[in-house]
Amino acid sequence: MLQSKVAYKTYKENPSDEEARNAILLIKAGFVEKVSSGIYNLLPLGLRVIQKIENIIREELNKIGCQELLLTNLHPKEYWEKTGRWQKFDVLFKTQSQTGSEYSLAPTHEEIIFPLVKKLISSYKDLPIALYQIHTKYRDELRVKSGLLRNREFIMKDLYSFHRNNEEVEKFKKIVDKVYLKIFKRCGLDAIETYASGGTFSPFSTEFQVPTPAGEDTIYYCSNCRIAWNKEIMKERKCKQCKKELQELKTIEVGNTFNLGTKFSEAFDVRYIDKDNKEKLVYAGCYGIGVTRLMGAIVEVYNDEKGIIWPEEVAPFKVHLISIYLKDEKKNQKIKKISYELYEKLNKENIEVLFDERENVSPGEKLVESDLIGIPYKIVIGENYLKYKKFDFKKRNWKYYKQINLAQLLKILK
Amino acid sequence: MLQSKVAYKTYKENPSDEEARNAILLIKAGFVEKVSSGIYNLLPLGLRVIQKIENIIREELNKIGCQELLLTNLHPKEYWEKTGRWQKFDVLFKTQSQTGSEYSLAPTHEEIIFPLVKKLISSYKDLPIALYQIHTKYRDELRVKSGLLRNREFIMKDLYSFHRNNEEVEKFKKIVDKVYLKIFKRCGLDAIETYASGGTFSPFSTEFQVPTPAGEDTIYYCSNCRIAWNKEIMKERKCKQCKKELQELKTIEVGNTFNLGTKFSEAFDVRYIDKDNKEKLVYAGCYGIGVTRLMGAIVEVYNDEKGIIWPEEVAPFKVHLISIYLKDEKKNQKIKKISYELYEKLNKENIEVLFDERENVSPGEKLVESDLIGIPYKIVIGENYLKYKKFDFKKRNWKYYKQINLAQLLKILK
Numbered sequence: 001m002l003q004s005k006v007a008y009k010t011y012k013e014n015p016s017d018e019e020a021r022n023a024i025l026l027i028k029a030g031f032v033e034k035v036s037s038g039i040y041n042l043l044p045l046g047l048r049v050i051q052k053i054e055n056i057i058r059e060e061l062n063k064i065g066c067q068e069l070l071l072t073n074l075h076p077k078e079y080w081e082k083t084g085r086w087q088k089f090d091v092l093f094k095t096q097s098q099t100g101s102e103y104s105l106a107p108t109h110e111e112i113i114f115p116l117v118k119k120l121i122s123s124y125k126d127l128p129i130a131l132y133q134i135h136t137k138y139r140d141e142l143r144v145k146s147g148l149l150r151n152r153e154f155i156m157k158d159l160y161s162f163h164r165n166n167e168e169v170e171k172f173k174k175i176v177d178k179v180y181l182k183i184f185k186r187c188g189l190d191a192i193e194t195y196a197s198g199g200t201f202s203p204f205s206t207e208f209q210v211p212t213p214a215g216e217d218t219i220y221y222c223s224n225c226r227i228a229w230n231k232e233i234m235k236e237r238k239c240k241q242c243k244k245e246l247q248e249l250k251t252i253e254v255g256n257t258f259n260l261g262t263k264f265s266e267a268f269d270v271r272y273i274d275k276d277n278k279e280k281l282v283y284a285g286c287y288g289i290g291v292t293r294l295m296g297a298i299v300e301v302y303n304d305e306k307g308i309i310w311p312e313e314v315a316p317f318k319v320h321l322i323s324i325y326l327k328d329e330k331k332n333q334k335i336k337k338i339s340y341e342l343y344e345k346l347n348k349e350n351i352e353v354l355f356d357e358r359e360n361v362s363p364g365e366k367l368v369e370s371d372l373i374g375i376p377y378k379i380v381i382g383e384n385y386l387k388y389k390k391f392d393f394k395k396r397n398w399k400y401y402k403q404i405n406l407a408q409l410l411k412i413l414k
Numbered sequence: 415m416l417q418s419k420v421a422y423k424t425y426k427e428n429p430s431d432e433e434a435r436n437a438i439l440l441i442k443a444g445f446v447e448k449v450s451s452g453i454y455n456l457l458p459l460g461l462r463v464i465q466k467i468e469n470i471i472r473e474e475l476n477k478i479g480c481q482e483l484l485l486t487n488l489h490p491k492e493y494w495e496k497t498g499r500w501q502k503f504d505v506l507f508k509t510q511s512q513t514g515s516e517y518s519l520a521p522t523h524e525e526i527i528f529p530l531v532k533k534l535i536s537s538y539k540d541l542p543i544a545l546y547q548i549h550t551k552y553r554d555e556l557r558v559k560s561g562l563l564r565n566r567e568f569i570m571k572d573l574y575s576f577h578r579n580n581e582e583v584e585k586f587k588k589i590v591d592k593v594y595l596k597i598f599k600r601c602g603l604d605a606i607e608t609y610a611s612g613g614t615f616s617p618f619s620t621e622f623q624v625p626t627p628a629g630e631d632t633i634y635y636c637s638n639c640r641i642a643w644n645k646e647i648m649k650e651r652k653c654k655q656c657k658k659e660l661q662e663l664k665t666i667e668v669g670n671t672f673n674l675g676t677k678f679s680e681a682f683d684v685r686y687i688d689k690d691n692k693e694k695l696v697y698a699g700c701y702g703i704g705v706t707r708l709m710g711a712i713v714e715v716y717n718d719e720k721g722i723i724w725p726e727e728v729a730p731f732k733v734h735l736i737s738i739y740l741k742d743e744k745k746n747q748k749i750k751k752i753s754y755e756l757y758e759k760l761n762k763e764n765i766e767v768l769f770d771e772r773e774n775v776s777p778g779e780k781l782v783e784s785d786l787i788g789i790p791y792k793i794v795i796g797e798n799y800l801k802y803k804k805f806d807f808k809k810r811n812w813k814y815y816k817q818i819n820l821a822q823l824l825k826i827l828k
Contacts, residue, residue: 007481007543009534033530035486036515041530042484044545050484067421070456070464072449073550074567095509095519097554097566101450105509105519116447116455120423125774129421131458136487136550140511152511153488360539 001317003356007044010369021214022296023147025308029372031295031316038144038152040292045373048316049295050155054134056186056313057157057289060179066130066159071112073136077102079111083267091139093152105138110260110286113160114268121282124164124274128172132159134291146216148296149252155291162282164274169259169285173206176287180208180255183289188298188311191254194219196230198258204233205258209251212300217253220246252297255289308374309396317354319346319413320375324363324382331386339381342391342406351413371396377413415731417770421458424783435628436710437561439722443786445709445730452558452566454706459787462730463709464569468548470600470727471571471703474593480544480573485526487550491516493525497681505553507566519552524674524700527574528682535696538578538688542586546573548705560630562710563666569705577697578688583673587620590701594622594669597703602712602725605668608633610644612672618647619672623665626714631667634660666711669703722788723810731768733760733827734789738777738796745800753795756805756820765827785810791827 008030015034018024023040026032031046042050058068074095080086086104093105106112113131121127137156144150159176163169177193184191191208198205207230209219218231222239228249229240237246262281265271270282295314302309312318323339325332339357346353354375356366363382370378380392380401390403393412404412422444429448432438437454440446445460456464472482488509494500500518507519520526527545535541551570558564573590577583591607598605605622612619621644623633632645636653642663643654651660676695679685684696709728716723726732737753739746753771760767768789770780777796784792794806794815804817807826818826 005479005481007483007534007545033533035526035529036488036490037513039486039488039490041486041526043530044481044483047482047484065419067419067458068461069421069458070461072453072455072567074450074453074552076450076453093509093511095507097507098556099451112449112455115449116457119447120421131421138488142512153486 001354003354004358006354010372018147019145020147020149020296020300021303022149022299025299025303025372026148026296029308029374032148038141038150040148040151040153042292045316046295049298049310049314050291052314052316053187053291053294054155054157057134057183057291060183060186061130061132061157061159064130064175064179066132066161068133069131070133070135071106071109071116073106073138074103075106075111077104079115080104083111083264085111091141093138093140106135107137107139108286108288109133109158110160110264114264114270114284117160117162117282118268118270121162121270121272124272127272127282128161128163128168130159130161130172132157132287146214146296148292148299149214149216151292154293157289157291159287161285161287162270163285164272164280164283166259166261166283169261169283173257173259173285173287176257176285177206180257180287180289184208184210184254184294186313187294188302188314189254189294192219192221192226192228192249192251194228194230194251195233196256197233198256205256207253208255209249210254210297210301211249211251212297213250214300215250215252217251219249219251221249222246252293252300253290254294254297255287257287258285260284260286303374304397306368307372310374310376312376315374315376317352317375319351319353319377319379320356320370320373321346321353321379322356322366322370322381324366324380325359326383331383334386335381338385342379342381345406345410346413349410349414379409415768417768418772420768424786432561433559434561434563434710434714435717436563436713439713439717439786440562440710443722443788445722446562452555452564454562454565454567456706459730460709463712463724463728464705466728466730467601467705467708468569468571471548471597471705474597474600475544475546475571475573478544478589478593480546480575482547483545484547484549485520485523485530487520487552488517489520489525491518493529494518497525497678499525505555507552507554520549521551521553522700522702523547523572524574524678528678528684528698531574531576531696532682532684535576535684535686538686541686541696542575542577542582544573544575544586546571546701560628560710562706562713563628563630565706568707571703571705573701575699575701576684577699578686578694580673580675580697583675583697583699587671587673587699587701590671590699591620594671594701594703598622598624598668598708600727601708602716602728603668603708606633606635606640606642606663606665608642608644608665609647610670611647612670619670621667622669623663624668624711624715625663625665626711627664628714629664629666631665633663633665635663636660666707666714667704668708668711669701671701672699674698674700717788718811720782721786724788724790726790729788729790731766731789733765733767733791733793734770734784734787735760735767735793736770736780736784736795738780738794739773740797745797748800749795752799756793756795759820759824760827763824763828793823 221228392401633642635642806815
């Protein structure tokens with residue numbers, strides 16, 4: 001894409017009303033715009049990142065037989081009264097229609113998916129079933145100072161699975177736990193499986209925690225066993241498996257998996273006829289990934305003093321191609337020709353490229369902005385190309401450029 | 415996909431609380447679930463249709479240089495007060511945070527995108543710019559009896575364009591009008607460009623109306639000039655171009671395009687520095703397509719007494735492959751083998767196929783359900799295949815099956 005055509009704006013100064021590094025960088029680099037406390041617009045660059053994360057999630061969940069759907073965000077009051085959460089859920093936005101109907105704005109979707117699944121299943125043959133959506137959620141958070149990590153409106157992937165008994169939930173939860181690690185890995189993050197409270201039927205839920213000094217959570221990590229416990233549930237700082245002293249880490253929670261047992265099936269009377277012809281309650285699990293939060297977490301982990309450093313699979317573009325114009329118009333014609341040819345070539349090879357073709361922007365500004373935006377690979381075409389017929393090439397996190405030819409370049413990028 | 419793995423349920427009886435044919439069929443065929451008046455869940459089959467419509471829209475809008483973003487749905491009260499619409503907009507859902515902040519739930523996004531564009535542009539060089547999103551909208555409608563056509567929560571594509579002057583808006587609006595006809599055409603609909611009220615700067619807005627007896631709108635159509643006028647703005651029933659008598663049609667509005675002039679630029683003081691160094695107000699247009707409504711409109715147009723007949727580009731699957739089992743177990747082994755082989759073959763060729771491989775469902779039930787779901791091409795493998803080594807093949811709207819071999823089949827489907 002031609003950079004002059006992209007709707008974005010970068011800023012030299014930090015925004016005055018943000019404390020979190022992720023929000024500061026995402027705003028400065030033109031990925032998001034702050035509308036109000038805890039509320040952001042996703043600009044085209046930001047949406048590209050979100051869509052890449054979403055597609056990684058879809059790919060991995062579809063592989064294990066999950067099906068995507070889309071549930072309403074206006075939840076009639078009656079559904080939330082059935083679970084007792086209309087009053088108890090502490091971050092529930094509420095609204096009312098002209099006709100007097102009251103709704104909550106979805107902060108989570110158990111109240112909607114259990115009545116749906118009640119209609120879909122009748123026999124044990126209909127189980128297991130695993131349904132997910134990627135959708136906006138609303139939470140009336142009091143504290144919203146962590147940028148994209150804790151918002152009033154955000155995108156979440158929520159998966160719900162339904163089974164015949166507790167063992168099958170636990171078995172499926174283990175499969176999801178593994179898939180989650182893979183999803184986070186593809187997003188560039190080494191998440192740590194962490195025991196946490198919140199289990200209804202099993203003693204623990206699982207949190208996926210990414211270490212970063214900006215984290216809101218604290219975990220006790222065993223580097224030996226590669227597992228952790230949320231500080232909240234630990235009395236002593238020793239690994240429950242190997243007894244080793246645990247390491248205290250600040251972390252961001254990017255996902256969680258819960259065994260819900262029969263809690264919601266009871267509230268909505270979701271039953272199935274088992275092989276023995278008896279009617280039984282359905283067992284369920286729920287599994288969340290904060291999608292916009294994940295983008296924030298990635299930025300917290302991958303940045304330096306110059307800007308963001310996107311991991312390849314979630315970068316808005318793979319390559320940033322930059323033309324550096326000189327004072328000599330004749331030379332510039334050559335630089336332009338070579339740059340546009342390479343741009344076409346990369347497009348043809350289906351390599352996603354952002355091409356900074358702008359003529360009214362200084363070389364210094366272009367390079368500073370490029371580091372801020374943080375596309376993984378950078379190709380610079382300027383004076384050096386004219387001298388050596390080679391491209392200046394570097395990864396965003398390299399200190400120096402390498403001079404390489406077209407064949408070498410394509411080999412690296414394909 | 416294997417049909418036994420799809421989360422859906424079909425119904426023989428019409429739902430008791432729906433009047434509109436689109437909702438009756440979409441519920442009976444397992445595409446949507448009604449949660450409450452004007453509020454529906456999209457089940458996996460329904461979401462597949464929606465995602466196909468969305469991708470058609472993306473493809474066509476990206477071609478004319480529009481960029482996708484995602485705007486917040488929680489709109490701070492201040493923004494809506496600036497345009498005077500906090501009180502005046504008649505279908506505005508409102509909510510309030512624990513901290514006292516008030517929000518509207520987005521029914522449209524002018525109040526959010528104009529302040530954003532104010533930040534993105536400064537010079538005439540930054541114009542034109544065209545930004546769109548595909549996102550949930552909320553409207554507190556009083557009348558919600560038309561199924562998917564008028565909901566409290568729905569998916570909409572909204573595009574906003576920003577220009578230097580009125581002529582450029584009109585020029586771009588004409589381009590969008592053409593693209594809209596193409597988008598609807600790809601969705602199987604011959605939409606009629608219709609003059610309507612609502613123009614702020616130009617005397618008319620344009621509505622895209624699809625004729626169907628279930629339509630809520632009435633237009634006067636000139637078959638000669640192939641244009642129409644919304645009945646609301648016409649005093650006499652004569653074409654303004656050729657003076658011919660106009661035909662009265664019931665229609666569904668699936669899209670509209672507006673010239674907004676400087677109305678919102680004034681409210682949010684969105685200006686640019688022109689070539690002559692003078693600061694001027696930005697001119698804008700807005701362009702909507704109701705995505706969930708479009709699905710409803712397609713079903714209103716494409717159905718018969720047996721069920722839905724999806725146009726190919728928006729069908730949840732291209733092919734419905736159905737195994738018809740007999741009483742003879744030996745024959746069934748052959749039918750099963752042939753069916754699974756064809757299923758693998760079609761998957762390999764990237765032809766989207768739903769395979770009704772279920773063994774506990776009768777042939778009659780399978781075929782009735784297949785007609786209800788309405789996938790465009792049907793392949794039946796049963797007794798006939800064993801006799802003639804040919805597939806029973808028909809399009810959903812054909813009366814009779816044809817017997818064809820694999821080569822013929824692949825030629826048709828590829």
